[in-house]
Amino acid sequence: MEKSSTSKSSKPAPKEESLFTIKKWNAVALWSWDVTCDTCAICKLLLVDACMKCQNEIKTEDCVVVWGECNHSFHRCCIASWLNKSNRCPLCQREWIVQRIGR
Amino acid sequence: MPTGLLLSADDSSNDDFERSWQQIEHTLLALLNQQPISKREWQDLFALTFRLSMWYESSNQIIVDNFNSVINRFVLDKKEVLAAQSDKLVFLQEYVQIWETYYRLCDYIPQLFKRLEVASTNKSGSAALSVSKRNKCQAFRDTMLEKWKDGLLNYHIQRLLDNVMELIIEEKRNHIYNGQLITNIKDALVHLHCSKDKDKLDTYQQFERAYMKNILEYYKLQSSMALDEMSMSDYIRYVDAKLREEEDNCRRYLEFSSMKVVLESIENHLINSRKSILLQECFKMIKNGNTADLIIIFKLLDRVNGCIDNVLEALSSHILESGMSTLLTDAEVIIWDSEKYVDKFIGLYEKFSELLKGGFNDDARFLSCRDQAFKKIINDRTIFSINIPTKIKGMGKLEPESRCPELLAGYCDLLLRKTNVNKKLTSGEIERRLKDALLLLKYVQNKDVFMRYYKVHLMKRLLLDITADQEMEENMIEWLRNIEMPVEFINKLAKMFHDIHISHDVNNLFKEARSKEASDTINAKILSAAAWSRGSENTNVSLPSELAEYIKEIEGFYHQKYTTRKLQWHHLYSSGTITFATNYGKYDLEVTTFQMSVLFAWNLRPSDEISLDSLRIATGLNESELRKTLFSLTNNSKMKYQILLVNPSVQSFREYTHQSIFRINRDFNIVKSGKIQKRGKVTLIGRLQLAPEKGNEEENKEIASLRMLRTQEAIIKIMKMRKRLRFGQLQTELVNVLKNMFFPQKAVVKDQLEKLIEENYIKRDEQDLNTFIYLA
């Protein structure tokens, strides 16, 4: 529609003068992991937050999320310690194969 | 060797025995009377006594009897000598002199009979030779000491004590010093005891008793005279000086073992018997801040058991009363002015700290008393409170709490944001003030409220780029860490700074990738929900089409870069600047995105009157957000001319009805010193939605739900460790675990316990419903 949207401030608008023109806009978006379920089934905390262990440590590194082939997702810290006991997904019992790692 | 002597003993040798003893006795008396004897004579004495002991069977007993009678005569003789001495001082000096010689000889003379004893013990066939040798030696010594005591001292003891006590009192009264003599007499009495005496200090104890009695009598008179004549301030100094003096005297004139009891009885008389006057005086000094006298009276009262408890109590109620009344007098001002509030508290804190330093030497008991009282004032709810619900859904009870943590967070914001306050201060001053706030924060019971508000303020500072000093911001995070704010909270704050940094980079990359002209018009901050999400539902809003288009573009760019993330736009956080063309000129308005959306409804129909309903459809805002946004445009208290006009006019956003009609104020302008300006800038973001407002319900609900979560976590943590707990114990442990965040209300704990029971984490004991058991 209005391709002249980036026109600078007080210069008169091309056609008829608009009542309001945008001079500056600061948009804000929040990102979260692209997951189907918000919580980690292993530690019961939100995936958007760090896992229990990472929350209580002073660290700058992120506590990321991993997705399995089954599309279930967990904190990487949580599934890592789970895999010491079993190589199956804690939710669907299928073999755990990493599909992607959050970044 | 000379065993033959024993066999040839007969009556004819009696004379010889007698003569030999005479010689011994002569030398003994010479020794006792301090007459010089030669080395030869001393050696002869040994030989003679040994020879006599071998004389015949019963000679040992005769020697003992003879010896006793020599000592007896000597002691009685000295008794008479002393009795004849009428001068008090000379009497004491002579006693000491005679005793000291005698006492020294008590070690030497028994040696003479050492061999004699060997012989007699050998006869009885005892195997423990050395022990018995010493014992026998001891027997002669004991004889000497006993004779002294019975024959001389018992007769003179009263006079001796009376005289020496007179010296002691005279020293106090007339400053006539006879310290050495007094000490010598004391030592003479201490040393006088036999090996078989059960209580070795028996004699000395008479001295101790007399000492105590005389001192007390002296002070009874003196102290009541002093109390009558002196001001209280002088009196306590008098007592302090006297007590120190008496401590010195005790050290000189008494045995260590009796110091404590004597000093205590003096203290008891000088302090305890006047406890109520002294305490009253002490309370007055606390009230008046009279530290010079306090430090002295404090030392006095601290000597007596239990007195300090009374002082602590008085101090605590003084701090509470004076603290509360100071705050109440200015309640109107400090309720809303965090700067004045903190100033007031720091003023109080410094006043009391000075009192404690000057008056109580920063004694730990008093510091902790101040801390307790301060905690009470800071967490008091009479002046102002916020309501934190104990339940989220339904009609949960509202639990009022002190607003202090909220004000402290506001104060920190005032210092860290670009403000007029901030501009006038040097960074050193800002740092000092931030530290003041942290000092008060230590006393805050519910730190979670502070954390919540601090975070919201920080979000605002970062989103609107109004941070005054990046370094100070980062220091503050370290300081918060140092006062043991929860790690998880600190981590989130640090992550917020990190996110802002990353988002800047992403924004630049996007601009480069975009083939169109690089423009500064639109910027996006893409941040992690982990650090920035506030839990509340996101509000929808329709954007001007050019913005909607931009969003689509940057989303595409972002998803290519980060394939595992999804984005949610938070227009509640976003803002911008728009140019407003009116009949008088063009003005820049700083607006929130919601305000922008509302105003753009008129862009294609500048002169239309639009109803509430049409605006709702045009903006996509929910009714309550729409009303609040409209109110900021029709009733902005900071502006002379409003942007929007509404008919009929309202006093509150609740008063808009479906008949309300809104239109643009085309005559809007800015006036400066009486002149209409053609250009100008106004900000309408003053109340950007994410800024916490007074008693913000949303924030408080968030705080409440976080508390429930933390309570659950803590219960599980504790139960996992303890396996089995009664409710009371659980509550106590919870208070401790959560102490850096908030005080867990019983109602909340009970609710969360029920929830955990439902979810089978915990069960009740069937025998005792008040006991809980952890289910693994």
Ligand SMILES: [Zn+2]
């Ligand atoms: Zn997890």
Ligand SMILES: [Zn+2]
């Ligand atoms: Zn982790």
Ligand SMILES: [Zn+2]
């Ligand atoms: Zn699965």
